[in-house]
Amino acid sequence: MLVEKKIARKKQIEQQATALFHQKGYAASSMRDLAGLLGIEAASIYSHVKSKEEILQRICFRMAKEFFESLEAIEQEAYNAVEKLEKAIVAHVEVITKDPSASAVFFSEWRHLSEPHLSEFLEMRERYEDKFRQYVREGMQDEVFETVDERFTVLTLLSSINYIPGWFNPDGKLQPDEIGHKIARLFIKGLEKRISN
Amino acid sequence: MLVEKKIARKKQIEQQATALFHQKGYAASSMRDLAGLLGIEAASIYSHVKSKEEILQRICFRMAKEFFESLEAIEQEAYNAVEKLEKAIVAHVEVITKDPSASAVFFSEWRHLSEPHLSEFLEMRERYEDKFRQYVREGMQDEVFETVDERFTVLTLLSSINYIPGWFNPDGKLQPDEIGHKIARLFIKGLEKRISN
DNA sequence: CCTACCGATCGGTAGG
DNA sequence: CCTACCGATCGGTAGG
Numbered sequence: 001m002l003v004e005k006k007i008a009r010k011k012q013i014e015q016q017a018t019a020l021f022h023q024k025g026y027a028a029s030s031m032r033d034l035a036g037l038l039g040i041e042a043a044s045i046y047s048h049v050k051s052k053e054e055i056l057q058r059i060c061f062r063m064a065k066e067f068f069e070s071l072e073a074i075e076q077e078a079y080n081a082v083e084k085l086e087k088a089i090v091a092h093v094e095v096i097t098k099d100p101s102a103s104a105v106f107f108s109e110w111r112h113l114s115e116p117h118l119s120e121f122l123e124m125r126e127r128y129e130d131k132f133r134q135y136v137r138e139g140m141q142d143e144v145f146e147t148v149d150e151r152f153t154v155l156t157l158l159s160s161i162n163y164i165p166g167w168f169n170p171d172g173k174l175q176p177d178e179i180g181h182k183i184a185r186l187f188i189k190g191l192e193k194r195i196s197n
Numbered sequence: 198m199l200v201e202k203k204i205a206r207k208k209q210i211e212q213q214a215t216a217l218f219h220q221k222g223y224a225a226s227s228m229r230d231l232a233g234l235l236g237i238e239a240a241s242i243y244s245h246v247k248s249k250e251e252i253l254q255r256i257c258f259r260m261a262k263e264f265f266e267s268l269e270a271i272e273q274e275a276y277n278a279v280e281k282l283e284k285a286i287v288a289h290v291e292v293i294t295k296d297p298s299a300s301a302v303f304f305s306e307w308r309h310l311s312e313p314h315l316s317e318f319l320e321m322r323e324r325y326e327d328k329f330r331q332y333v334r335e336g337m338q339d340e341v342f343e344t345v346d347e348r349f350t351v352l353t354l355l356s357s358i359n360y361i362p363g364w365f366n367p368d369g370k371l372q373p374d375e376i377g378h379k380i381a382r383l384f385i386k387g388l389e390k391r392i393s394n
Numbered sequence: 395c396c397t398a399c400c401g402a403t404c405g406g407t408a409g410g
Numbered sequence: 411c412c413t414a415c416c417g418a419t420c421g422g423t424a425g426g
Contacts, residue, residue, distance in 0.1 A: 041412060042404095157357070190388045237395065
């Protein structure tokens with residue numbers, strides 16, 4: 001089918017663009033660079049996508065969707081606050097390591113989105129972070145966590161995770177779920193009340 | 198003196214460029230944008246700087262120098278591992294919050310540096326991170342910290358700090374030294390061996 | 395610090 | 411998917 005071929009080509013464009021944007025940054029990447037990677041002329045890309053920004057939008061919103069879906073899977077089962085936070089961290093790391101390049105683009109190139117996409121993006125990020133703040137709040141209410149500033153804590157937590165694409169090596173000794181559990185352990189231990197003090 | 202005026206003007210160019218690069222990113226910022234902020238023509242900037250990249254270099258290496266100097270001040274006094282790590286974290290946060298825009302440029306635009314500056318930059322970063330790894334190692338040798346992967350731990354720690362320019366508000370309720378101490382406390386507690394387990 | 399300009403490159407379109 | 415091309419903009423230079 002022609003339609004299937006078109007979709008496959010579009011996916012290919014998105015993949016090469018992801019690698020390119022990750023390496024050079026969105027603004028420094030040209031449609032001619034992208035065309036070179038695909039082995040076609042720059043003008044030909046426009047029969048598959050409307051604009052350079054459309055490609056960025058697709059990458060950013062696809063990742064946003066994946067992050068949300070992985071959280072929803074956790075929320076359907078009822079855990080306690082610590083378990084929820086731990087599973088959310090592991091899931092978040094899992095999404096990142098499944099596509100480190102797309103994640104890097106997602107985390108650092110979103111500011112090149114134009115309105116109204118930029119606002120939509122920021123709203124989604126806010127909602128996502130709020131889930132994490134809820135887990136921290138629950139942990140505090142359950143008197144398992146110390147009293148902390150939830151906003152600050154979640155910002156610190158997610159920042160430390162979101163940098164993973166910068167150093168993650170799929171062939172390295174640390175496996176995705178190991179990374180997730182290590183970070184979860186470090187933070188949860190840092191947040192937990194001590195039995196004796 | 199004419200020389201002093203020239204130096205002052207160059208400083209001004211660097212400051213406006215810092216704000217511009219922070220807001221739009223280095224690649225998306227044009228010399229005409231910068232000229233507009235300074236109230237002069239784009240061509241006039243070149244009587245003060247050799248190139249657009251020279252400005253980026255100055256920002257990046259000035260910040261690198263500040264990070265190093267703040268660490269050296271700590272190392273001259275002999276503390277134990279935990280104290281060193283805590284003071285290093287607080288000092289690092291202090292440097293960032295003193296100039297969040299320059300820090301943001303430093304952390305996310307360095308990849309636009311050309312050789313040999315790029316290699317020099319990466320070497321400095323490696324040396325800086327190694328100091329932190331040493332503190333973690335010392336804490337492990339002193340049996341104060343649990344056995345952890347130093348590389349991973351320091352990457353996680355510094356990532357969480359380096360994102361601060363993204364949300365820090367000088368008029369907010371959290372003061373720089375508070376931020377530093379909160380992060381230090383969270384991580385050190387996360388790393389410390391528990392008395393009872 | 396300005397005017398006047400350079401060659402190169404950009405994102406994107408028309409028409410096939 | 412290509413050729414041929416557009417207007418706009420880029421970093422930077424010459425000469426004053």
